[in-house]
């Protein structure tokens with residue numbers, strides 16, 4: 001078994017969760033926040049059998065768009081942060097696949 | 107060491123957390139939401155030594171009840187979703203046991 | 213790759229997140245609560261390459277202070293709980309380092 005932890009953009013989360021449910025994959029949603037932009041995002045958790053990982057990855061690829069976002073002035077502290085980017089690509093999804101010893105349902 | 111991630115019904119969470127504390131097991135609570143019923147539930151995290159896993163499982167079994175819940179009409183989109191169940195068993199607990207490389211306290 | 217899950221005191225979380233970002237480490241923040249004191253704390257998640265774990269640990273050590281806190285009366289249920297401590301050390305950080313099969317960005 002595997003645990004997928006996927007950090008997705010909040011504008012994609014509803015579509016992604018519905019796509020997981022429609023394909024019979026169970027999912028739990030946790031509210032979270034990015035360390036850089038400080039914007040609200042969504043952390044999804046899916047406990048899966050090994051052979052379902054590829055299906056879950058496909059659903060994330062099909063439903064998570066990358067977008068370009070301006071870095072807010074308060075993150076860069078005004079004009080004097082030339083080493084920080086003015087724009088970043090944000091969204092898509094950041095995905096961790098972790099090994100699980102066991103999944104149990106009570 | 108192991109990390110237990112347990113998704114429990116919100117009506118059981120207080121009783122389960124108290125039972126963990128009373129048995130000397132440390133626990134952290136995260137608010138979460140189910141992908142299917144969209145109801146608020148609770149995700150518990152416990153960092154444990156290997157030999158404490160059985161005790162933690164016993165506490166979850168003793169304190170998490172399964173209940174039957176109607177699937178809300180807005181989940182099934184009204185009358186026309188015969189392939190979706192009208193009732194589901196909900197609660198009890200969904201438990202993931204993950205291997206940990208190390209636990210450190212600063 | 214590794215996933216670091218660190219539970220930090222809410223008064224340290226901003227400083228720690230800024231220190232991670234300044235060192236180029238990506239981080240996601242989740243609101244959480246302790247099982248014993250029931251106080252709000254912060255759970256941080258970092259997906260890292262193996263060789264970045266030591267740097268992340270150093271940042272947690274430098275930015276998470278231990279403090280002594282009174283155990284609130286409502287936790288000990290009034291005067292009659294002599295087996296529970298009146299004061300606990302709280303904060304610093306509790307850190308789990310988990311193995312990851314793969315990290316993917318979409």
Ligand SMILES: Nc1ncnc2c1ncn2[C@@H]1O[C@@H]2COP(=O)(O)O[C@H]3[C@@H](O)[C@H](n4cnc5c(N)ncnc54)O[C@@H]3COP(=O)(O)O[C@H]2[C@H]1O
Pocket residue numbers: 007033034035036037038039041085088089090091092093094233234236237238239240241257258259260
């Ligand atoms: N130090 C830095 N310098 C320059 N640009 C930086 C940066 N840190 C982040 N960015 C950029 O800003 C976007 C938003 O990052 P944020 O930390 O708010 O929100 C992040 C964070 O919550 C999470 N995340 C990404 N990688 C992570 C990792 N390795 N571990 C934990 N969380 C991660 O996913 C969200 C979206 O990440 P994504 O890569 O799509 O998009 C990132 C990335 O393009």
Ligand SMILES: Nc1ncnc2c1ncn2[C@@H]1O[C@@H]2COP(=O)(O)O[C@H]3[C@@H](O)[C@H](n4cnc5c(N)ncnc54)O[C@@H]3COP(=O)(O)O[C@H]2[C@H]1O
Pocket residue numbers: 021022024025026027028029045046047048113139140141142143144145147191194195196197198199200
């Ligand atoms: N596609 C589907 N078709 C028919 N019935 C479905 C279904 N998805 C879920 N259900 C049913 O609805 C209940 C609530 O699911 P929900 O996703 O809201 O809330 C779930 C979800 O937050 C979490 N969960 C369960 N299995 C999971 C997994 N493998 N990975 C991640 N989260 C899981 O635990 C909560 C309770 O799960 P539990 O199994 O007790 O109870 C489930 C299950 O009986």
Ligand SMILES: Nc1ncnc2c1ncn2[C@@H]1O[C@@H]2COP(=O)(O)O[C@H]3[C@@H](O)[C@H](n4cnc5c(N)ncnc54)O[C@@H]3COP(=O)(O)O[C@H]2[C@H]1O
Pocket residue numbers: 127128130131132133134135151152153154219245246247248249250251253297300301302303304305306
């Ligand atoms: N049964 C018990 N008997 C006596 N004293 C107890 C106790 N449980 C906790 N404490 C003390 O109370 C402090 C706050 O615990 P709390 O559970 O609210 O908040 C905890 C909890 O959210 C989390 N945590 C610590 N160890 C954990 C573990 N093994 N698994 C999951 N979460 C853990 O980190 C927070 C801070 O922990 P920290 O060790 O710095 O500080 C702890 C510890 O000094």
